[in-house]
Amino acid sequence: MSSRLPASLSAGWHAALELGYARLPGRTIPVRRRHVGPLRVQKHFVDATGVCQHIIVHPPGGIAGGDRLSIDVSLEEGADVLITSPGAAKWYDGFGRSASQSVTLALADGARLEWLPQETILYAGADVRLDSRIKLHGDASLLLGDVVCLGRPACGEHFDRGQWQQLAEIERNGRLIWCEHAVLPGASPLLASPVGLAGHSVVATLVWAGPALPDELHQAALEVDTPGRAAATQLPEVWLARFIGDSAEDAHHWLRHLRALLHPFTHGRPAQSPRIWAT
């Protein structure tokens, strides 16, 4: 079937983006920006606290079978950056062809990154591999949010075909401090099992790799109200919060509430939300 497609389409679309940031007195600026194919950043915005906010855009609006995205971000010493996206990443039915995204984040000593993209939506039939490899050095810190929607239940579409494969690894000074390996074929028993998603379709994770949360802050995080199943734990080198629910909106609401709660501790200032989140 794919042999009848024009070669440019059957080969899939490869897009790569490379970003680098450096700290100047009082603010962080982009110092490197290279792209291949349809992955861009909008003009950066330095907020009043000197944080560089960047919005990664994928103009095609969706990812088809055969596409490959790669994003490579590095922060120099002391750089303070927030990266998000303008809308959901839609991974379409691959019609038997797989698609992938590879993200690498490297943070030098003293750097701080908030990696908070909008949700990933996997259409039924999407065969997707999403890898995130993160390397922290010295006392760099990371706040990483992830929201994944399996299928589109609102359209009556369940994740009954395809495969979601996701690997996340965080290292500090060369040692693995957190990892998650997910391989979930469409129609996996774990979609319905209480051990897995218990029939829900949205999972979200918030990871803070930095100093341990004070106990009262951890307790306050556990109190955050949500219609989903949510909980959190303080591990030796990361604080981890998880959500299982039925809508990306609920997941973002929970995640952003947590972020606002944690921010004075993690960043020493109130959380500023990128304006794109309000639209």
Place this chain on the structure above:
Amino acid sequence: MNGGLALLQLLRLASPSLPIGAYSYSQGLESALDLGLVTDATSARQWLHDVLHGPLSHFEAVLLVQACRALVGADEARLDAINQRLLASRDSRELRQETEQMGYSLRQLLAALPESQNQPWPSTLADAPVAVPVAWAVAARTLGLAEDAAVTGYLWGWLENQVMVLLKAMPMGQTAGQRLLSALLPELAVAVQTARTLPEDELSNFAPGLAWVAMKHETQYSRLFRS
């Protein structure tokens, strides 16, 4: 080593009287009971089935197999990487403490046994906390057990301990517990094969419901178990 002695060493390693404290952990099951996800013999069987065919045979037992192979190949760097991955994958503070405590206790026990006289503890694991599957792999090598015996014993230990949790916390009767074992032992044999043959890039510890109950256990009001 002769087969008769290997079988005896396996029975000994997999015995609930092995002094490493396994009986004090429920691995989220107590919390699954408290939250109403497990309510009777049927839902208990389904829960254990799904954990076994999910993260246990697609992650933890796979890394145990890899650890056994790394020991056979004397690949200490690999052993260290496997240990890091197991520790980094724990979904709650209690599960992390559980694996470290049992790994430590098993190491202490081995050090005191005559079988370990000519088989020193791997030097790359000398100073770090050790996840229990890695310590188990070292124990299996020390006691002369083959990889399939090591994995079978590990999964059996898990299943027996989970059934003991149900007997105490549900509570479930002794005979019902034995019937549960009858139902799940053939599944366990399948899980051993899964763990030994799973391709590296199909490793998966995806189990958000299990992670959720394990985290919720940390604030559960009344508890018999430490996880």
